[in-house]
Amino acid sequence: MLSKFNHKENATVKVLKHLYDLINEGKLKPGSKLPAERKLAEELCVGRTHVRNAFAELEFYGIVKTFPQSGSVIAAIHHNALQGLISDIMSIENYDFFSLVETRLILEMESVRLACERADDKDIEALKLAHKDYLDNFHSPRRVEKDMIFHRVIAQASRNDVIKSMLLIITPDILSHYVTKDFCSTPLPTDKHEHQIIIDAIEARSSSKAVSAMRLHLDRLYTFAKQQKI
């Protein structure tokens, strides 16, 4: 889902919509304090919980800042931009499988590229260990999960926690599609070698080799997602 706040709850999105309208009508000026949680809840006939959820989501995206026992203020950017941001947030719900995979491909390639530059001996050691663990579980149901760990170690070696977190966010979404679409049920023997090639490239500090190896490694998933799209 990627949206930390399930929009199944219509009450929360109702609050967001209301704030959107308030901005539109000019009743809520950018940079100003927004209505108290209680007041807003009463006006919209919803529980304060939903208002707080909406505020929390907006705070996550840096649109509002809440001060304890004082109130919440909305970002001091022009109302057009604010509306766009809130609109985007409300639209975040279900991402299409292809976009998820496409993004993962991008992040994984950059992740391994940075890993080539920044991985130390300890990282490479961990990588080899993860790969060994992967091989040991190649014919077990844990294979998919071990593969995930392998990629996580690469992300760790990239020394970029933001990319690492983003991969952390989208991977579960992709995995959930695996199940429904019945992908990856039968492992390909080529996967074994692909991991090894990536390790060798990182150890040799050859980013070009590592990136192309990663692209190849994820190519099957990519083409699969492309087919699903049609």
Place this chain on the structure above:
Amino acid sequence: MLSKFNHKENATVKVLKHLYDLINEGKLKPGSKLPAERKLAEELCVGRTHVRNAFAELEFYGIVKTFPQSGSVIAAIHHNALQGLISDIMSIENYDFFSLVETRLILEMESVRLACERADDKDIEALKLAHKDYLDNFHSPRRVEKDMIFHRVIAQASRNDVIKSMLLIITPDILSHYVTKDFCSTPLPTDKHEHQIIIDAIEARSSSKAVSAMRLHLDRLYTFAKQQKI
């Protein structure tokens, strides 16, 4: 912050830690139902709200799935992987400025590359409009915000909602660093032309030109972030 749930609240992280321990001790098997919210709250002497926050965060990362009036189940992956994931989530707090900028650079370059392939006439029209709006506000405090909108239009044209959302998430974090580090207070005249070059490249469907133009456009920010890192 990027973490939707502020970890300032120690109660929530206390719950996460406890779940981590339960997995470690083997009392919580992957794929099984995890304790009821009430029970967990009582055991840890914290409000149920905090337990619910912790569960919501774990659900965001796809680690648990909550079923109304039924309970929550934890992902059916091996306990080592689960612990790693929870550990990662707990560590998500403050990203360093350089990682944020580096990631933004990556996403923006990919975003504009895809935009070259997928933008339609309407997108290009919107892009020109956004640029005009940017120029009109070049000497106003709204400049930064108009620049943000310009990039958002590009992300929209990339037809990849995941990338769009990720940029949406990290941009506020970067902007907040702007203020403290006093970056971008004086606009450079080159910015005007850089935007135009990007537009032209997209219109000409030249992804290589667009990507390099984007890299150049963000280079000042990138080198600035690099300096800060040292």
Place this chain on the structure above:
DNA sequence: TGCCTTTAATTGGTCAACCAATAATATTTT
């Protein structure tokens, strides 16, 4: 005994009351 119905207990979702900290107002003092 085995299956179905009925009942009770448990669960997550929701709401309203309470708490401490803050902000605004009224009061006193200089």
Place this chain on the structure above:
DNA sequence: AAAATATTATTGGTTGACCAATTAAAGGCA
């Protein structure tokens, strides 16, 4: 009149109680 203090009202944070749906258990019937 102005400033400092005391008081009241408002705020987000937290908690416990209630709700409807689900699940488990008990009871009845074949």
